[in-house]
Amino acid sequence: MQFLPEIQIRNNKYVLYSLYFGFAILLGLLQISLIPLIEIADSVPNLLLIFAVWITLREGKTIGFLYTFFLGIIYDIFTLQVIGVSSLSFLFGVLFASFFYRRGKEILVLASYRFILIVFVSVLISNLIENIFYLKLSEINFWTSFIFKWLGSTVYTAILSTIPFFVSFRNKLN
């Protein structure tokens, strides 16, 4: 069951996509301000990637890919990285998630435990690509960097994805 305002927003795509845009900016700000405060053993979750996976599973592949590209650019600008790297890595991560999109059954995927697993694998793919990119000219061992710096972040992001999962689960029950 959906609430009336939600139905109205869903019917007006412009409002819906503007809301997604605003939410992406908000998540970008949270990523650089609040998230560092909850780091565990040098690992921080990636809110924008969770959102990218969520949009893909909620709105479909085309919208998902377009928003993922945009979210990657936001992430790179906000974290002062090379522009385009996160877009690229997010896109490949989300490509995996897109295989689980089911038209008309979106909420079933978002409210199932599979969502957490999808986020985990998507973040893993994305982090692997970023790891390869940033270690290209460095002398750091690939696996050292991946295990110490990226794997923790992958697990942490998957754990944090339980929040949208529970929200969807509650909506499904309603």
Added chain:
Amino acid sequence: MFLQKVYDFFVKFRDYIIFTLLVVMSLSIISLGDFTSIGGLRASVVSVVGFLNDKLLIFPNITALKKENQILRELNIELSNEVTKNFLAEKENNELRKLLDLKQKSKQNIVFADVVGIEKIGNRNYLIINKGSGQGLDFGMTVRTDAGLVGSIVATSGGYSIVETIYNPDVKVSVAIANSSLKGIATWDGKTNLILDNIPKTIQVKSGEQVVTSNFSSRFPSDIPLGYVRSIEPPKSSLFWKIIIQPYAIYNQVQQVVVIKDLPDSSKIDLIKEFYLKNKNKQ
């Protein structure tokens, strides 16, 4: 007919065509490199990041403070011993300078700043400090603590700056072993130490020796303490030592830093460039 087939193909594989286009766009953006047009946007982002971190970090990080206090106490004991020695040495030095009629070196132009945030982006670590271009800070300025080198400034806004720490895979520090002519390039090992390799086994290196930035560096001023030699590993199949350096400044325990406002001597870099250009032209 052909157009119909193209249309059908596009409709059928629309998602993957869009995906491919976006990947190509990402790669193009990466290859284009830095966007000067978004420089202003990034400066605004630095301001927002600094502001948010400044306002959100109202609760001090107790663990970090405890660790820093312990390190500072130990350092204080060492320094109090050094002060006595230095007092006598400075006195003697002044007398000798007068004799040689040398000008006393001017004190470095420095700015104190508080660390208001730590950014960890994958395997790269940055600090956000509460001083920026408003206080005369600029790209490339060296940042250190009383203990040692932290990194250099990579972005500034009016009131905040972002510091790229030495705990980054692409940062290479030209270093020297104090009291020795040994020089090399130190790089981060991806965990908590720095590695200095390509040092021939014929050169004697001892554990505990202090490592400082060398005068070969075009990025950092010379003689800034970096760390000490923690261990020396002799690889079996190599003629070179692998020296593990324990840095003095641990970026995630730093609360206050000093920014050295003097930028590295650009005339030295220009001379090297000119030299290479001349040699290239001769060839």
